[in-house]
Every structure is written in structure tokens, then in C-alpha cells.
Amino acid sequence: MDIHHMATNVLLRDPSIDWTNLDNHRKAGGFEAVKKAFSMDADEIINETKRSNLRGRGGAGFPTGVKWGFVPKQSEKPKYLAVNADEGEPGTFKDRYWLRKDPYPLIEGCIICAYALGINTTYIYIRGEFLEEIRIVEKCIEQCRRAGLLGKNILGSGFDMECWVHPGAGAYICGEETAMLSSLEGKAGQPKLKPPFPAVEGLFRCPTVVNNVETLVCIPLIIQNGGKWFADLGTDRNGGPKVFGVSGHVKRPGLYEFPLGVNLKDVIYKHCGGILNDRKLKAVIPGGSSCPVLTPDEIDIPADFDSFKVVGSMLGTAGVIVIAEPTPLIEVLLRIARFYAHESCGQCTPCREGTGWMVRILENIRKGLATKKEIGLLMDAATKIEGNTICALGDAAAWPVKSFLQKFPDEFSRYLVDAA
Amino acid sequence: MGIQFTPEIEAQFKSLLPRYPNKLAALIPTLYLAQEQFGYLRPEVMEYVAQRLDLPASQVLNTATFYTMLHKKPVGRYHIEVCTNVSCYLRGCDDVLEALQKKLSIECGETTADGLFTLDEVQCLAACGTAPVMCVNRIYRENLTPDEAVKIVDGLNKSTKP
Numbered sequence: 001m002d003i004h005h006m007a008t009n010v011l012l013r014d015p016s017i018d019w020t021n022l023d024n025h026r027k028a029g030g031f032e033a034v035k036k037a038f039s040m041d042a043d044e045i046i047n048e049t050k051r052s053n054l055r056g057r058g059g060a061g062f063p064t065g066v067k068w069g070f071v072p073k074q075s076e077k078p079k080y081l082a083v084n085a086d087e088g089e090p091g092t093f094k095d096r097y098w099l100r101k102d103p104y105p106l107i108e109g110c111i112i113c114a115y116a117l118g119i120n121t122t123y124i125y126i127r128g129e130f131l132e133e134i135r136i137v138e139k140c141i142e143q144c145r146r147a148g149l150l151g152k153n154i155l156g157s158g159f160d161m162e163c164w165v166h167p168g169a170g171a172y173i174c175g176e177e178t179a180m181l182s183s184l185e186g187k188a189g190q191p192k193l194k195p196p197f198p199a200v201e202g203l204f205r206c207p208t209v210v211n212n213v214e215t216l217v218c219i220p221l222i223i224q225n226g227g228k229w230f231a232d233l234g235t236d237r238n239g240g241p242k243v244f245g246v247s248g249h250v251k252r253p254g255l256y257e258f259p260l261g262v263n264l265k266d267v268i269y270k271h272c273g274g275i276l277n278d279r280k281l282k283a284v285i286p287g288g289s290s291c292p293v294l295t296p297d298e299i300d301i302p303a304d305f306d307s308f309k310v311v312g313s314m315l316g317t318a319g320v321i322v323i324a325e326p327t328p329l330i331e332v333l334l335r336i337a338r339f340y341a342h343e344s345c346g347q348c349t350p351c352r353e354g355t356g357w358m359v360r361i362l363e364n365i366r367k368g369l370a371t372k373k374e375i376g377l378l379m380d381a382a383t384k385i386e387g388n389t390i391c392a393l394g395d396a397a398a399w400p401v402k403s404f405l406q407k408f409p410d411e412f413s414r415y416l417v418d419a420a
Numbered sequence: 421m422g423i424q425f426t427p428e429i430e431a432q433f434k435s436l437l438p439r440y441p442n443k444l445a446a447l448i449p450t451l452y453l454a455q456e457q458f459g460y461l462r463p464e465v466m467e468y469v470a471q472r473l474d475l476p477a478s479q480v481l482n483t484a485t486f487y488t489m490l491h492k493k494p495v496g497r498y499h500i501e502v503c504t505n506v507s508c509y510l511r512g513c514d515d516v517l518e519a520l521q522k523k524l525s526i527e528c529g530e531t532t533a534d535g536l537f538t539l540d541e542v543q544c545l546a547a548c549g550t551a552p553v554m555c556v557n558r559i560y561r562e563n564l565t566p567d568e569a570v571k572i573v574d575g576l577n578k579s580t581k582p
Contacts, residue, residue: 078441090505090544128452128489129545131558164439169448169487172543186447186479188486204441247507247548254549289506289544319548321506335506339543345486 010221011214011243012097012257019102020136022143030104031149033220037112038157040223042073045116049219051227053239057094058084058175058212059288059316061305068209070199071117077206081114082184082198083124085213086168086175089288089396090339091319094243095213097255099126099133103140107163109216111154112223114161117209122161125180127168138165172343176391177210178202179345190345191391214243234260238304242318249276249324260304267303268322279324283408287316289336290396292403312403329411333404334362340397351394354385358401371418379405423468429457433472443473447483451490460491496531496538498576501555502569504541507548512565516552517541519566523573537573 017024025031037045050065071079083106087095098106110122126134141163144150152160166184173179174189181203183189202208218240222230231239238260244267247253251273258267264286268274275281281296286303292313301307308315323332341355361378364370382398382405389395405412413419425433433453436446450469451461458465461484470477484490502508502517521527524537531538547553550562554569561572 087546088544091507091548092544093546093548096546127546128487129542129555129558132560162439167449167452168489169452170489171487183448184445186444186483188483204445245549247551248510253551285506321510321548323510327510331509332506335504335509339505342543 009241009257011217011241012255013102015101019104020140022104022140022147025104029224031108031155033224034108034111034149035155037115037223038155038159042116042118045112045223048222048227049116052218052222052230053227053234053237054215054218054222054230055238055305056212057214057218057242057317059089059290059314061315064211064215064218067199067211068113068117070197071207071209072200073118075118075207078121078204079117079119080203080206080208081110081117081119081122082177082181082203082208082210083110083122083213083216084175084177084180084210085124085126085130086172086180087130087213088127088172088175089290089317089319090336091245091247091285091288091321092317093245093247093319094255094317096130096133097243098213098217099130099137103137104144105217105220106137106213107140107144107150109211109219110163111150111161112219113209113211113216115157115159119209120160120162122163123166123184123203124163125166125168125174125184127174128170134165134167141165171345172339173345173391173393176393179391180210181208188345190347191393193390235302235304235307237306242303244303244318244320246272246320246322248322249279249327250274250322251276258303261302261307263300264303264320265300267320268299272322275322275324277324279326281322282325282327283323283329283332285321285323285400286318287314288319289321289339290314290392290399291316292399293407295407329404329408330362330366330415333400334359334366336400337362337397340393344393344397348389348394350385350388351397354381354394355397357381358397365412365415368415368417370416372413372416375405375409375412375416423458423464425453425472426457429453444475444479447473447475447480448487448490451480451484455491460494462492494531494535497536498573499538499540499555499557500573501540501542501545503543503545503547503551503553505544507544508552511551513552515566516554516564516569519570520554520573523570536577 046068054064055061168174171189174183176191178192179189198208234240242260244256284294298311305315337359341359344351344355346352382401385394386398436449454465454469466480467477470480504513528541545553552564553562
């Protein structure tokens with residue numbers, strides 16, 4: 001059971017075709033972008049990627065071409081590409097599509113990136129729960145090896161690249177890039193302070209590029225059609241199409257491909273058919289569970305990295321969670337808070353202790369045991385986690401708490417002992 | 421009998437090593453292989469893995485205890501994991517979980533007395549568009565209703581020879 005309602009276009013392809021079949025992929029022009037890349041020099045590929053205004057699809061939205069530019073050209077050590085397929089931010093389910101249904105564009109993106117940056121080894125780090133997806137990607141990699149599309153002298157270019165799948169083992173934190181690299185090295189997935197950034201000192205202490213699955217899927221499109229073509233599909237500084245995963249209380253949940261800048265309200269009401277059972281919209285978490293929540297009045301905005309910032313939230317992974325009346329928002333926030341408490345790696349005190357405190361206070365509020373003072377304490381805990389941890393998990397835990405309390409105070413105060 | 425990989429697992433283990441510049445990087449995939457053969461990672465199994473990869477046993481323990489999918493305790497033949505995060509909650513996962521608890525007469529985190537079923541709550545499985553979702557031995561079951569979830573468990577029961 002794997003239902004997708006797709007506005008099929010360039011990222012999400014015709015679901016009636018088996019894209020895990022290499023012949024089908026090549027008949028549709030597969031690996032032409034790789035051939036074209038081999039006729040370009042490295043700087044041209046990086047510049048074309050910069051021109052495309054492609055911003056990382058893993059959530060942070062950092063310009064991909066700029067990130068590639070940080071990797072030293074000359075290096076005595078080997079360089080690595082590590083693909084982040086540790087999809088785990090609640091509300092996010094886009095990368096599973098390529099891993100499961102259409103892995104070849106990802107492999108092409110890896111080859112082009114590796115060629116441009118002088119990398120000969122790629123690891124695709126796939127979350128452990130994706131057992132079927134791991135098998136599918138491994139099978140596709142093997143098909144590529146047999147067809148001379150991976151391994152030595154790819155397509156007669158003289159360029160060598162090996163590609164391996166590495167399984168995660170059930171830790172959300174390994175989606176954080178430095179934690180992912182530690183996990184790839186066989187260690188506990190605990191984030192590291194930056195600098196040094198992975199581009200300089202990453203996997204096995206060598207220069208490493210970490211890119212999200214969807215980011216790399218965009219690369220063959222950019223090489224084939226040009227950076228300008230890709231940039232023109234989106235808005236200013238937000239290039240390209242983007243896959244949105246809509247879940248929760250909409251009539252047609254699923255994956256949708258839109259150009260960046262699509263109106264968020266249209267996504268929910270037009271494309272996803274509106275609210276389930278025609279209930280009233282209560283709240284929208286726009287980009288995965290860490291992104292500050294929006295009220296129904298705030299969703300008439302273009303969906304891109306910069307526009308979401310203006311309303312105090314983030315595009316994140318574009319995992320849109322739609323919440324209708326009469327859902328108790330304390331229950332939603334409690335699940336988010338429990339998630340981050342469970343997934344905190346335990347390294348930084350504010351996150352390890354603070355996330356647990358936030359859960360316990362929320363539980364007390366829901367049980368009707370808390371007073372107004374404890375709402376203040378909850379806010380205080382969130383504020384003291386934010387910005388005080390090695391990685392962004394602390395922030396990700398704090399932002400939902402702060403935004404839910406600020407935008408929906410009645411949803412919490414109604415449980416208080418001293419409620420007015 | 422000492423602990424030893426079967427010839428099939430041994431072949432898979434040997435194929436892992438050339439992928440990485442050192443043996444430590446092969447640890448997590450090797451622990452999965454060990455888990456596949458021995459069911460869970462009891463101390464002797466971790467010591468065996470340490471010896472095979474020339475690692476201190478403390479390193480193996482450190483890694484194994486960090487990850488939830490590396491089992492330090494026995495799990496049932498069928499490991500059922502129900503997502504209870506936001507998107508699944510909005511689509512009724514609590515009813516699915518309750519139906520399974522009732523069906524199996526166990527709470528989350530427990531294994532049935534016959535050792536067949538372990539039921540766990542799990543964090544987001546990244547299939548939110550087809551919520552509610554559960555995994556049975558890492559195979560996804562999506563768009564669930566409480567009745568369907570119970571039917572899936574019934575099906576497993578039938579396919580299980582005593």
C-alpha cells in the first residue's frame with residue numbers, strides 16, 4: 001500500500017511505470033545527464049548548480065552549489081559523498097518515494113556530484129526501518145554496476161565511483177549531518193561542534209559532502225536543462241520544483257510536486273481537496289514537526305524558504321501537517337515533545353534535561369494538575385534550550401513548544417487549576 | 421557450541437569489509453547480521469562481533485546500546501511497531517494500538533507468553549501520507565484501520581506453525 005496523489009512532473013514521475021527497472025529509466029533519457037556532465041568540467045557543473053538556486057532539501061535550505069564550493073579541490077586524503085536518506089522528521093515522507101519507486105535519478109545525482117568534486121566513494125545512509133527501500137536501492141546499484149554505470153571507468157569516461165548503502169539503526173539524530181557521519185563510522189550518532197565542517201573534515205576525517213536525497217535528484221535535471229531553467233521554475237533565490245508531503249486532516253494526503261512559491265492555502269484547499277469531512281481548519285505545521293505552527297490566518301502565503309521565514313516559521317522538509325477542529329493541540333504538542341525527548345542524544349544538558357522537563361510539564365497540564373506558573377516554566381525551559389546545544393535538535397524541540405503556547409494559549413490554559 | 425556465523429551470514433559479513441576504509445565502519449551492518457542469526461545482541465554475541473572486527477568489546481557495546489533497532493533483549497518472532505507520532509495520531513493510530521493491545525493481551529513493550537509477538541510504540545516511520553502506519557518485522561503496513569491491523573495479526577498467527 002503506497003498511495004501517492006501526484007501532480008506528476010519532473011521529480012515525481014508517472015506512477016504507472018516501474019522506474020526501478022533500468023531499461024525503463026534509460027528509455028526515458030536516463031543517464032543522459034551523466035554523459036553530459038562528463039563533457040563538462042568540474043567548475044562548470046558547480047556553477048550551473050549555483051545558478052539553479054537549488055537549496056538543500058533536507059530542511060535547512062542551504063544553497064547546494066555554495067556547499068559544494070567548500071570542498072577543497074586538492075586533497076591528499078580521499079573525499080566522500082554521504083547521502084542523507086535518514087528521513088525521520090515527523091511529517092516528512094518524501095525521500096522514501098525515490099528510494100522505493102525511483103532510485104536511478106538519485107544515483108545519477110551522486111555520480112555527477114562526485115565527478116564534479118573529485119569523489120570516488122559514495123555512501124547512501126538509509127534509515128534502518130526502510131528495509132524494503134534498502135533492498136531496492138542496493139538492487140539498482142547492482143544493476144548500474146553491471147551496466148558500467150557505477151564502478152570503474154563509468155560510461156568510458158575514465159571516472160571511477162563506488163556506491164554503497166549503509167543502514168541506520170533507529171536514531172532520528174543521525175539525520176543531523178555530523179551525527180550521520182559518526183554513525184557511518186560505526187559509532188554512536190552524536191553530533192559534533194562545527195567547525196570543522198564536513199566539507200573540510202567529515203567522514204573518516206576526510207572532506208565530505210552531505211546532501212539530502214531530493215537535493216541530489218534535482219542535479220541531473222539541472223545538468224540536463226541548465227541552472228537557469230531550474231531557477232526559473234521557482235521564486236527569487238528559491239529555485240526549482242519541490243515535493244511536498246501533506247498529511248493529517250486533508251481529504252487527499254500524499255506527495256505533490258509544486259514549483260517553490262506555490263500558495264500554501266491552495267495546496268491544502270485546492271490540491272489536497274480541503275479539510276477531511278469539511279471540518280474547520282485549526283492549525284498547520286508547515287515543514288515537519290520542528291517548524292513553528294501556523295494559524296489558519298497565516299497560511300495564505302507562498303511556500304518557499306524565504307516566505308515562511310517572514311511569518312516566523314520554516315519550509316523545512318515541506319512536510320505539511322494539517323490539523324482540523326476539534327483536535328486538542330496539547331495532545332499534538334505532547335507527541336512532538338515526547339519525540340524530541342526520546343530522540344535527544346543526551347550530549348548537551350539543556351536538551352537532555354530540558355526536553356524531559358517539557359514533556360513532564362505538558363503531561364501535568366493535561367492532567368489538570370498545573371497552574372499558570374507552569375506555563376511560564378514551560379516557556380522558560382524552551383527558551384533555555386534554544387541556541388544552547390551542539391546541534392539543532394534542541395531548537396527543533398523548543399520551537400514547537402514556544403509557537404504553540406504563543407499562538408494557541410487557550411488550548412493550554414483551559415486545563416489549568418487556576419484557569420479564569 | 422561457541423558462537424559462530426553460519427556460512428551464509430559469514431559470506432555477507434565478508435562482503436561488507438571492502439566497503440569501508442576501516443573495520444569499525446562495518447560495525448552496524450555486522451550487528452544487523454548478528455541479530456539476524458542470533459535473534460538479539462546478548463553479551464556473548466557482542467563479544468563475538470568485537471573479536472571478528474578487531475574492536476574492543478566496549479566499542480561494540482557503546483554503539484549497540486545507542487540504537488533502538490539493535491536489540492539488547494529478545495523480541496518476539498513478529499515485532500509489531502505502531503507509529504504514534506503526530507500524523508498517525510491525527511489519523512487514528514491510538515485506536516489501532518488499542519485494538520492490537522486487546523487482541524494480543526499485552527501492553528506496549530511486552531512480548532506474548534508464547535514468544536510470538538512483541539508490540540512497540542515507535543517514532544515517525546516516514547510514511548505520514550498513508551497514516552496510520554505500523555511495521556511488522558520492518559515491513560510497512562499503511563492506511564490501517566483497527567480491524568485491518570487485527571486481521572494482519574490474525575494472518576500471522578495462521579501462518580505460524582506451533
